[in-house]
Amino acid sequence: MMNRLSTNKTVFAWAALTPFILLFAFFMVYPLIQSAFLALNQTYGPDTRLFVGTKNFELLIEDPVFWTAIKNTLIYSLGSLFIQLPLAFGLALVLNSRRLKGRSIYRLIFFSPQLMGLAFVAVLGALAFEKRAGLVNRTLAWMMQDAALLEIDWLQEYIMSTLILISLWLYVGFNMIYFLAALQNVNNSLLEAAEIDGAGPLSKLRHVIIPSVRPVATFVVLLSMIGSLQLFELPYILLNGNGGPNNKGLTIVMYLYQNGFELGDLGYASAVGWALALMLILLALIQIRMVRKEEASR
Amino acid sequence: MDPSSRMRHACSLALLSLKHLSLGVWIIVTLFAISGLILLTKSDRPSENLQMWVFSPEHRAMYAPMIEELQDRTEGDEKPIDLSLLSREAIKNRTMSGFLGGLPTADLIEIERAYIGQFFQGPQEAIGFHDLTDRLKAEGLYDQINAPSLSPWSVNGRTYGLPHDVHPVMLAYRADLTESAGIDLTQATTWDKFFELLKPMMTDKDSDGRPDHYPLSMWITQQDNIELLMLQGGAQLFDTQGIPTINTETNAQLLAEIISWCAGPNPLGTDIDEFTAAGHKSRVDGDAIAYLCPDWMCSIWKMHVPGIAGKMKVMPLPAFTEGGRRTSVRGGTMLGIPKTTQAFGQSWETAVELYTAPEIARELYRMVDIISPIRSLWDDPVYAEPDPFFMNQQKGLMFIELAPDIPIRSSSPYNYNAVLEIRDSALNVMEWTKNQSDWTDDQLLEQVRSQLERAQGAIERQMSRNAFTGVESK
């Protein structure tokens, strides 16, 4: 009886695992290994290839376009992060108050842009940030009563600012939700104790609220970084597939796409992919480190 | 338990657990079922028809009746032709991914000049389009086509598509404004004379802080116009072997002159959007007097800027130096036949029919003002028709007269990137001028030289990555 049961269990276990294992092996393990080999080749499409050894990586290090892409991506990631986080946290603080009327509606509204896919946001953004006819410039010109504001060339000259502005619209509400959840964990008795000690709102924020939100903040920072380092759809569609003047709007994944799927060099694209992976893995390791530290100090 | 009761048991268990699922699960599972069913009924077998991709709504409108007529005329094993309209980028992406991925694409594909380079990126024998050179020569078409019009579609003397157009460029100007100011712009044989003649019109009578009429609609961000002007002045970004020749003295002097039109506190050129409604309004308002006008631009204005009808005239471009070239070229399209086609014979015949038929050429000119690259068609009376939009000038003949003079263009896969680098160079020099209180022509030229050196280096670096094309750079 026991024996039959345990074979049953094993049969079920493997039956349940098989689809995952197969798909995982095909679409995760194999491509991962293959990407290492591809990076050592120059290709023209998947069928024409030439072994070039480590040349791709050597070229990559000397490739100023690649460094421009890295610079742009970092500017976007850090820029959007440092504006996003305080805003998201501030909103969460305000919306956390139970006495505030309509807080669930506000929450819903601020969160909603997150639902719109980046490809769709990009199409809308391209129209909204257009010179003269776009929503943004028209609103600015109307508010300031200054027709010169209609001429701001967001999509060419200020593409990075445009991307950051769009990212604020998209992600502030999203990150706010994390902070709202974190604020639930703030220890009420600590707050009361602080109040009894005569702490003002600012010192309560500094000594009680921020320390208890910090783990979530770390998580949000790293999550946003990992996401924004892989930025692709927004600039790709906004700039019609190229990097804009002086490649001002070129991101790392755009550069990967251009090389692999427009020029057909999957090898160089894989090299770019590895460089990006290195950055992301580094970030992930930092995250694991910080979580450990957090747990240890608890 | 016998098997059937076990089955029933399992089914009831499954149903039981479904009861516990939430609304969201139900909605998504229902969507899955419905959309799956709809797609099952629509499952498309690959079409047997010949596929043709075009990116211009006008082309589709022109070809459709012609193709129908072709089908009526021929009998037997000819397949019907499906004509699809896609965006330029979509055609490029799909054709490229088809070629790279070994997938079938269309049988006839129109490719825009800006994107053709990508198809010439790999080894020459791996180019996805049929080499049409021998066919063209065998059927005597090669000599009939305006020679410079073949250049963008040819690599090492082999031609991969039928040219659709010539796209010579003239200067279009607001003749109503110049004439009422008493200026005869046709005297402007050089750019220097042109700006000299129009300077009196740059006064600011409405005192809005800007001149009432800028001489030329041209700005440093418009890479197509920069390329056009550079080509007119004899710039070559690549030599015949495909080696980049961006950093030359000719190019530097040309670019410096072009930049000087836009730089400084009182620029001669102005930034008017070429294709937006806002730009069209500026054209009606006369913000600029003159425009760099390829033949196809005429139809865009006719469609979107009726307000300037009967006010414009065209004339050959002013030259950079006395006696220099009076025209240039901008844009272009070819019709290619992918190697994956199952019906090369019919594709070829259709291509030749569409691109050489006098009816289509006539239609092309009437509908979108584009002149045919086939020289034997140039004496067609349609080109001599006076055009009321341009004060009844016979602009067709004027464009044709310039057609043989258009510059030769490189088909280098890096040409588009090189043009972008030139534009970036110009932008960087402009940026430099903004930080200077004053500068001399020589200083400007020096800046341009160093920028072109940078651009040349960038392109060489890109090319050195490509082990396939076999071009050794320095």
Next chain:
Amino acid sequence: MSVARPSKLSRSITHFVLIVLAIVVLLPYAWLLVASLKSREDFFSGMFFPPGDGFLGISWESLTLSNYTALMEMGFGRAAINSVFYASTSAVFATFICAATGYVLAKSKFRGRAFMTLVVLGSLIVPPTLLIAPSYELLFHLGLLDSVWGLLLPTFAPAFGVFLFRQAVQQSVPDELIEAARIDGCSEAGIFMVIVLPLIRPMIGAFLLITFLGMWNNFISPQIVLQTSSKQPLSVAISQLRGVYRTDYGLLMAATVVSVAPVAVLFLVLQKQFISGLTSGAVKG
């Protein structure tokens, strides 16, 4: 939380700021919706509604649905059905496969479990962008380029889902319950279907929604894998529309509305699950 009672003034300031921010967030939607109802001629007249002599000084009769009918004529309806199919198929299969795998990894004891858990969790740090090029090459060799399965199969086994379900099972399925069911003679599959699935119901709902949304909004995979236009989803179809009809703003706006509206409706119906699903961190960036 006990906070000093805010004064009336500070409360109205808070509301004022919140309302302004809400308007900033909502304005693009309103603009989108209204512009999709404007004809090409009217697009530049008035920032929102075309001015006229109707109610509120708006020319109501010049609003039109023609952009939407034009879209349908252009085969945009097919792209919408494709999007629904890809998103829901991917959601259903990924949820089921990940739930089963996560359950087994959490509760079954078999040789290789620790190793497999390690591999799955380790793969979480592999950025998806690294796999774009080699996956394309693999699909090419499998003959799956330009096929629906080439697009869908790679989305059926996200390691992240396994991680989430493994956690959910560990947290909310007690071992005793499974043992008890086993003693009652329930089959292993039955235990999974009847006992486990209902217990991890919140995760199922949330994960279905995030995979649905993720696939609906996916742009790069269909752009690379699919080639035939009748197979393309909305995200790709709309970006291609932009080239040909660049100047036809109303049409583009209508296309965006069609692409976003279904998700918006779904969201309004299921907002709780959406928010908990999205904040589990899958769909970002």
